[in-house]
Amino acid sequence: KVIHQWSRRMRKKGGIYIVIAIFTVALLMLLQYNKPKEVNWFPSYVAKHKIPYGTLVLNDVMQGLFPEKITQVSIPPFEFLKKDTTAQGTYFFVNNTIKFGEAEMNGLLNWTSDGNTLFIAANGFEQQLLDTLNLETANLYGEFNEDQSHRHELVNPVLKSKTGHIFRKDDYASYFREIDTVLTTVVGTVTNVTENDSLQHFDVIRQMFGDGEIILST
Numbered sequence: 001k002v003i004h005q006w007s008r009r010m011r012k013k014g015g016i017y018i019v020i021a022i023f024t025v026a027l028l029m030l031l032q033y034n035k036p037k038e039v040n041w042f043p044s045y046v047a048k049h050k051i052p053y054g055t056l057v058l059n060d061v062m063q064g065l066f067p068e069k070i071t072q073v074s075i076p077p078f079e080f081l082k083k084d085t086t087a088q089g090t091y092f093f094v095n096n097t098i099k100f101g102e103a104e105m106n107g108l109l110n111w112t113s114d115g116n117t118l119f120i121a122a123n124g125f126e127q128q129l130l131d132t133l134n135l136e137t138a139n140l141y142g143e144f145n146e147d148q149s150h151r152h153e154l155v156n157p158v159l160k161s162k163t164g165h166i167f168r169k170d171d172y173a174s175y176f177r178e179i180d181t182v183l184t185t186v187v188g189t190v191t192n193v194t195e196n197d198s199l200q201h202f203d204v205i206r207q208m209f210g211d212g213e214i215i216l217s218t
Helices: 002-034 056-065 077-083 102-113 127-132
Strands: 090-094 117-121 136-141 150-154 165-167 172-178 184-192 201-209 212-217
Touching (some): 077 102, 184 212
Parallel strands (some): 117 212
Antiparallel strands (some): 136 172, 150 165, 184 201
């Protein structure tokens, strides 16, 4: 009889433990479900990605601004320009690093000089392109404090905002240290977000090239 009562109490306790375990797991799942998702800062630049460094929103905006005028090119520029010799317009590139190689770079420059636009947004550019346009790049680092933010602004007074666009993700920003002042037009600038640093550095430029133009953004 004692053993029987002890066994019944153990079964009762076991049931309580199971209920507690189920409740705990359910509570953890609920907390995890309601937990704000961490931002994925992976620099993918893929047109289907919604993350900050994906380009889905950028592509949607461009399609809205230029309906039926945007074409996604999935082959290298050298092949595309050789295949479509009548291609005209703006060849748009965006990535963390973009390298073409000498032959492909020459092909793009020849195509641009015929009256087209080459737009490249990247953290760095290959030396051949920089040498051709008489450019040098450098990095702008924040001061030794907690705020490593940078303020990006467009030069055109019609597009320029009162406060600029502050970016707090990276602790440095690339810019053009040397430019050809005769041929180059400054489109955008970057500065450190500090009270004692108002020096503007060029981070978006436009340069005429033959009958066309090249726009570079860091």
